[in-house]
Amino acid sequence: MNMTTKHEVLQAHLSQWLACKGDKKKRGELNKKLAQSLSLNQKSISRAMRRLQLKDKNREENRGRSTYYGKDTEAALFTLWKEMDYPCAENIHPSINDYIGYFIKDKQWNHNQKTTEKLKIMSVGTLKLKIANLREKHHKKRGRSATVSSPLKGMIPIRKSYSWMNLPAGYLQTDSVVHCGDLLTSDVVYSVGCVDFTTYWSEYTAQWNKGERATLESLKAIRSRFPFPVIEIHPDTGNEFINYHVYKWAKEESIALTRSEPYKKNDNMCIEERNNNIARNHLGYVRLDDQKMLSLATEILRLACLLSNHFRPVRRLTAKTKGGNGRWQKTIEKEAKTPYLHVLEQKNLSEDLKEKLRTEHDSLNPLALKRELDILKQRLIRRLQR
Numbered sequence: 001m002n003m004t005t006k007h008e009v010l011q012a013h014l015s016q017w018l019a020c021k022g023d024k025k026k027r028g029e030l031n032k033k034l035a036q037s038l039s040l041n042q043k044s045i046s047r048a049m050r051r052l053q054l055k056d057k058n059r060e061e062n063r064g065r066s067t068y069y070g071k072d073t074e075a076a077l078f079t080l081w082k083e084m085d086y087p088c089a090e091n092i093h094p095s096i097n098d099y100i101g102y103f104i105k106d107k108q109w110n111h112n113q114k115t116t117e118k119l120k121i122m123s124v125g126t127l128k129l130k131i132a133n134l135r136e137k138h139h140k141k142r143g144r145s146a147t148v149s150s151p152l153k154g155m156i157p158i159r160k161s162y163s164w165m166n167l168p169a170g171y172l173q174t175d176s177v178v179h180c181g182d183l184l185t186s187d188v189v190y191s192v193g194c195v196d197f198t199t200y201w202s203e204y205t206a207q208w209n210k211g212e213r214a215t216l217e218s219l220k221a222i223r224s225r226f227p228f229p230v231i232e233i234h235p236d237t238g239n240e241f242i243n244y245h246v247y248k249w250a251k252e253e254s255i256a257l258t259r260s261e262p263y264k265k266n267d268n269m270c271i272e273e274r275n276n277n278i279a280r281n282h283l284g285y286v287r288l289d290d291q292k293m294l295s296l297a298t299e300i301l302r303l304a305c306l307l308s309n310h311f312r313p314v315r316r317l318t319a320k321t322k323g324g325n326g327r328w329q330k331t332i333e334k335e336a337k338t339p340y341l342h343v344l345e346q347k348n349l350s351e352d353l354k355e356k357l358r359t360e361h362d363s364l365n366p367l368a369l370k371r372e373l374d375i376l377k378q379r380l381i382r383r384l385q386r
Contacts (some may be wrong), residue, residue: 089127170231181287
């Protein structure tokens, strides 16, 4: 119950309270009843009633701070937030100016100059409050796990979450996501993804079921799409990754293979986060049990990765140390950057590789990619309806 509701209740009982003026016992019983109902002190009831009695009904109230960011600013923020696939305030803040420029260039910005300037100067703290209100309408539920342990895991070393710090680009975390809806049976589409811990560069593809050979082909395809060499692949204990096909391929290609400790998802934290932001966000939680949808799902994931890598800022984990109280203390980047910018900052990567990546980035438009992605998702919905 908020204060507005409490004032309305007190106003409704004001005439009854005034009628008890000469009866101290009756007024005391009324104060006690109202105090219990409204969770207020009995003395507060008397003071509030006197204020209501002396209140000038012809005078308009002007309480609290005046509103600076109105509905127009919230509408403009929602335009950017929706276009960027609902990121947090820290990730959307450094890209507000760039995205407004993309909208203006594409002639899709329908907000006036005053609203635009307010949005540009909005602080991270205010963004948190505004996005928290918007996020209630876009709550995402978590998916279900399809991981099964394998006897081969004893041959593959474990890498813990604290050992990921200060590594160069090329150390990938990988995982699979099942698109089975509410029924984990029969043949369905799976997403397989890899995320580089240092730069957060992400690549996803789709496959039919999670067979060992199919997963190996997915890993090969994903590896070819990464703009830098792959040094290590780190899955969980799922049998689609912990098998002799993947183990032999990694050994032949001189790629290190590590794994997470069972039931410790923090050992694979980056890919677990990307599973929600890319695979679940764009393919949803519906059941994809038609093999004809595989190519469409693959193309959706490819475009989603382009958007995520080039135009979706993230804040990386930069340090993880154990404090004196025995708890792990995490340090997160203050300024969010796109994986594309993180790759360009890597000193161990060649300039030819970076120049090739710059050329690809200059040819992309996030609004055009988003429109193409939305068209493919609508096509997927129509196929599901049929």
